[in-house]
Amino acid sequence: MQRKKKVKVRNMRIAALDIGGTSIKSGIWDGSRTAEYRERDTHAKEGGTRLMERAKEILRGYGEFDAIGISTAGQVDTSNGSICYANDNIPAYTGTPVRKILEDEFQVPVAVENDVNAAALGEMFHGAAKGLSDFLCLTYGTGVGGAIVMNGKIYPGSRYASGSFGGIVVHPEKIQAGEEFSGCYEKYASVTALVASAMAIDPSINNGRKIFEAWDRREIRRLVDDWVDEIVYGLISLIHIFNPSDIILGGGILAQPYIIGEVRRRVFGSVCPQAKQVRLENAKLGNQAGLIGAACLAEEML
Numbered sequence: 001m002q003r004k005k006k007v008k009v010r011n012m013r014i015a016a017l018d019i020g021g022t023s024i025k026s027g028i029w030d031g032s033r034t035a036e037y038r039e040r041d042t043h044a045k046e047g048g049t050r051l052m053e054r055a056k057e058i059l060r061g062y063g064e065f066d067a068i069g070i071s072t073a074g075q076v077d078t079s080n081g082s083i084c085y086a087n088d089n090i091p092a093y094t095g096t097p098v099r100k101i102l103e104d105e106f107q108v109p110v111a112v113e114n115d116v117n118a119a120a121l122g123e124m125f126h127g128a129a130k131g132l133s134d135f136l137c138l139t140y141g142t143g144v145g146g147a148i149v150m151n152g153k154i155y156p157g158s159r160y161a162s163g164s165f166g167g168i169v170v171h172p173e174k175i176q177a178g179e180e181f182s183g184c185y186e187k188y189a190s191v192t193a194l195v196a197s198a199m200a201i202d203p204s205i206n207n208g209r210k211i212f213e214a215w216d217r218r219e220i221r222r223l224v225d226d227w228v229d230e231i232v233y234g235l236i237s238l239i240h241i242f243n244p245s246d247i248i249l250g251g252g253i254l255a256q257p258y259i260i261g262e263v264r265r266r267v268f269g270s271v272c273p274q275a276k277q278v279r280l281e282n283a284k285l286g287n288q289a290g291l292i293g294a295a296c297l298a299e300e301m302l
Contacts, residue, residue, distance in 0.1 A: 029295030048093035069294030071118035116145035122293030
């Protein structure tokens with residue numbers, strides 16, 4: 001009787017990119033972890049066409065793979081994997097057919113999703129929202145991004161722009177005609193807003209880490225407390241609108257014990273009794289959440 005030869009099966013390899021306005025993160029997902037992690041400058045001001053060429057260059061550096069997952073800045077038409085809107089941070093990116101460009105180049109399936117939506121899915125598959133099918137996700141950084149997950153899927157809205165929580169009006173008295181997001185949550189609850197306020201006190205305090213290094217200064221602590229109030233204003237609205245069981249909060253500065261503790265205390269002291277069961281949890285995957293979420297979407301395609 002002839003013995004069958006053992007055939008060595010190559011592990012699944014999914015190439016994933018997380019395209020932001022500042023950097024492009026990349027890696028290979030094998031179904032359980034990210035390997036060969038790299039990070040490169042986006043050079044966003046060179047525009048959408050050059051960005052796609054850079055994405056191809058990065059992907060070629062990973063050799064063979066079975067699928068591609070793309071997490072990207074901008075609003076994504078997930079029906080065809082194109083960018084339906086991107087602001088001037090990446091000029092001429094609106095309309096870019098990302099999926100078609102990469103499928104034509106590499107001849108493998110390509111999944112494309114907005115970066116915050118991808119991060120929410122990453123947290124659902126492998127992070128703080130594992131086991132949940134319905135939750136909200138907010139990220140606090142350059143702006144305030146959001147995602148709505150229902151029945152284990154992103155709720156896209158009618159034009160793929162749902163979850164734009166940065167547009168909640170929190171200061172109507174400061175709305176300026178023609179100024180995008182004036183008077184809105186993003187202008188006051190983002191880390192950008194916090195750093196700008198800190199620099200008005202001391203120009204050397206130009207990032208979140210330096211804010212907490214200056215924590216013993218009374219005026220800085222007061223500034224952070226005011227910023228926490230701004231975060232809470234938006235969360236109160238979202239909790240009363242959606243009545244969610246869980247909200248995942250992303251952004252490195254939200255992981256500070258004082259910040260998340262104060263957010264919880266002030267939120268629970270301000271919402272109606274039926275909403276007090278909501279769990280406010282820090283995201284777990286850090287800056288790889290979008291990368292992992294995009295990879296998991298591509299994995300589903302296989």
